[in-house]
Amino acid sequence: MSHYEFKCTECSKSHIADPRTLRCESCSGTLSVTYTNWKRQVSSLVGGGTLDMPIPLGSLSEYLSLGEGNTPVVSMPKISSMFETEIYGKLEFMNPTGSFKDRGTAMMISALKSKGVSEIVEDSSGNAGASVSAYATRAGMKAHIFAPLSAPQTKLNQIKVYGSILHAVDGSRDETTEAAEKFVKHKSIVYASHNLSPFFIEGTKTFGYEIFNDFDREIPGNIVVPVGNGSLYLGIWKALEELKERRLIKTLPKLHCIQAENINPIASNNTWNKSKIKSTVAGGIAVGSPPRKSEVQSVLHQSGGTANSVTEASIVEWQIKLAKHEGLFCEPTSAAAFAGLENLINSKHINKNERVLIPITGSGLKDVFPE
Ligand SMILES: Cc1ncc(COP(=O)(O)O)c(C=O)c1O
Ligand SMILES: [Zn+2]
Incomplete structure (x- = not known):
């Protein structure tokens, strides 16, 4: 018997974990992995084997790795002093193919x-x-x-x-x-559909487990994530909830969701419809109909995070600022998170002196080059 199943995120119906089952048979809701026996099936993938995480594999020998994860966290001194806030970046562009x-x-x-x-x-x-x-x-x-x-x-x-x-x-x-x-x-x-596959989020969970180690259990109170379909956003949240369930952390950070003003089905709330789509330099978050939209909205609500939209000009501006101030060259989609950070600080959704973590999700070498 398998140690996990797929569960509908809308109606909670259980499904056998079949690779061809991407939506609920009853209501077409999206699915996620639920562990029926995860305490006996944990495996060490994170932080060089220092922390166990439940995974949807029979054993660790089934895990195919190209060396992903365990990415560095760096402080960002210039941007931190600009905002009088403690800002850290986790360098996801250092993954084997250049993104989280x-x-x-x-x-x-x-x-x-x-x-x-x-x-x-x-x-x-x-x-x-x-x-x-x-x-x-x-x-x-x-x-x-x-x-x-x-x-x-x-x-x-x-x-x-x-x-x-x-x-x-x-x-x-x-x-x-x-x-x-x-x-x-x-x-x-x-x-396979990484956007619908419940397995994909089980992998992005490693980000959430790693930051537990990176910050010596003191995870920053704000995490700002660029969101298209929300696979990283939801993976981080699932990991943190698992850590909380195991009483390894007491409080959960606010998970903020950043989208481009030109395509913002989540950040524009109920005013969105697909006819409003305009093109954006942030191609990674150019998603008009994210299938896991209600899951992201639910995490926003539970974590007390804010959804924010950013302009095209601010995305490009921040791509250049990150390179010039901090020596970090990311793609526009990743820079959008920093444009969002600026808005969240200006609107006091993030206060001065708070700690903020931003995944720098993709490499500047793979995308359009700023003039
Ligand atoms: C660099 C980068 N950042 C963020 C995202 C957004 O990820 P998700 O669609 O899972 O929210 C993407 C998606 O393609 C991406 O390529
Ligand atoms: Zn359902």
């Missing part, structure tokens, strides 16, 4: 491989596609990656270099998902 996605992908591909899957379809703004392409190769799987033709050429090249089949879609990020769904419809290939 490797955390989720490693777990997702490992779980699919352990269930005998040999061919998959994935859709992405670029980073997850590159990540899935690399890990699928490592697992000996064939992968079809759908990405917008308008994605940065570097990301499209990266998808191809690992050997996957790139399907470049002449359309938006949402149309890319539709093309992938259409492609799998009448085929026997598994639709």
Whole structure:
């Protein structure tokens, strides 16, 4: 008997953890992994084996790693003194394919491989596609990656270099998902879908476990995350809840959600509809219909975090500021979190002298280059 199952995030119906089951059979809600016996199935992946985390694998030997995770945390002295706040960055661009996605992908591909899957379809703004392409190769799987033709050429090249089949879609990020769904419809290939896969969030959870170690149990009170589909945002929260359940931490930080003003289905609350979509330099968060929107909203509510929207000009400005002030070159999607931080401090959602952690989610080398 398996030590976990999939549970609907809307109606709580339990499902057998099958790679082809991406939505609830009763209400079409999104699914998440629930451990029925996790205390006996913990495995050490985090902080060089210093902390146990429940994972959806029979044993650690099933985990396929390219060395993801355990990324450095750096202080950001200039930006901290600018805001009179203590700001830290966790360098997610140092993951093997240059973004935090490797955390989720490693777990997702490992779980699919352990269930005998040999061919998959994935859709992405670029980073997850590159990540899935690399890990699928490592697992000996064939992968079809759908990405917008308008994605940065570097990301499209990266998808191809690992050997996957790139399907470049002449359309938006949402149309890319539709093309992938259409492609799998009448085929026997598994639709991996990192946005819907419950396994992916089990991998991004490692971020939450690591910061417990990085900050010697004193996790900063604010974490500011760029959110498209919310895989990192939700993974961090799940990890922190597990740590709280085990009484390893007492209080949970505020998890703030940052989106681009041009595509902000979560940050604009109930005023959003897809006709409002405009293009953004923050391609990683250009998601008009995030399937896990209500999960993100629920975490915002539970954590006391704020959803904030940022302008195109402020994203580019912060990409340059991070490079010039702190020597950190990130992609525009990651810079959006800092533009959001500025807004949250100005609106007093984050107060002076509070501690803030920001994942610097992707490398500047993979995206558009600021003038
Ligand atoms: C660099 C970067 N940051 C943040 C995100 C947002 O991740 P999610 O869509 O899981 O919220 C993405 C997604 O592609 C990304 O590529
Ligand atoms: Zn349901």
